[in-house]
Amino acid sequence: MKAEFAANAWPGMRDALNSGTPVVGILPCGATEAHGPHLPLNTDVIISETMAAYALPLLAARGIAATVLPPLAYMPANYAEAFSGTVSIRTATAKALLLDIAASLKAQGLACVALANSHFDPANVAMLREAVDEIRATGFPVAFPDFTRRKLAQTLTAEFQSGACHAGQYETSLVMAARPDLVDDAARLSLQDNPASLTEAFAKGARTFEQAGGPNAYFGFPRHASAEEGIESYRTMAAALVAAVEEALAARGWTTTVSIGKSQLRVGGARLRRDARYGINLPDSGDCRLCEGNSGEID
Ligand SMILES: [Zn+2]
16 A cells, blocks of 8 residues: 555555555645745645654554545635635535545545644634544544644644744744745745734634734744754654554554564553564454454564
């Protein structure tokens, strides 16, 4: 199975789904939305796809087969609607799309869908939370690291936590790390700092970027962005995505393990053994369909 889902021919997907190894579909959730005068409209698509790409080797090291689905490029983006280039869709449309994609992935036997989201428009985040609940209610595991929750927000940069987190230092760094060719550096370096907090403005009832103090569709400190910071943020986000996938799979009885040299870190107290075919570490339980044909104790 190729890491890029849509690059597979259908027999490749069939064989992967029949292999007995759980297959995780990572769905990058972006937007087509104004991101200041210096970043492209597809900033959130780039960030979410790159987060997924950073997660792939981490998942592989845990014996989890993952593939990155085509991204969601159109999502609710009400705050940026006034800016040319923003394409905002209704939350009902977005939610229906997510539910339909999840139902299709479930029907063909994927083990889990993982939402890699970097688009934090309040309507979008609220829609994602509802969709996650509804998908889980169908019995399909969803991994969703919600970076707007305090616990995960605290793992990201100070600017992100301040709420001045649209097209500022945080997002600009992420695009510089992934697609520097799409950053207008002259425009970036000419931008005044804009410490206005979007999250505080949301709480006070602002309905647009202009009302929130961002007349040029950016907040924060784009001048201070760097590719190095972007790489660090990707590592943090990818780790959160992986942890969410492990949690979602563990809830279904699929326990993974991390290789640290030759020793093994046990997860969930399960006794693990290696699947000779896939090099995957699996729980030593009698009724696990993934354990069929396993041989070779790890320790
Ligand atoms: Zn963004």
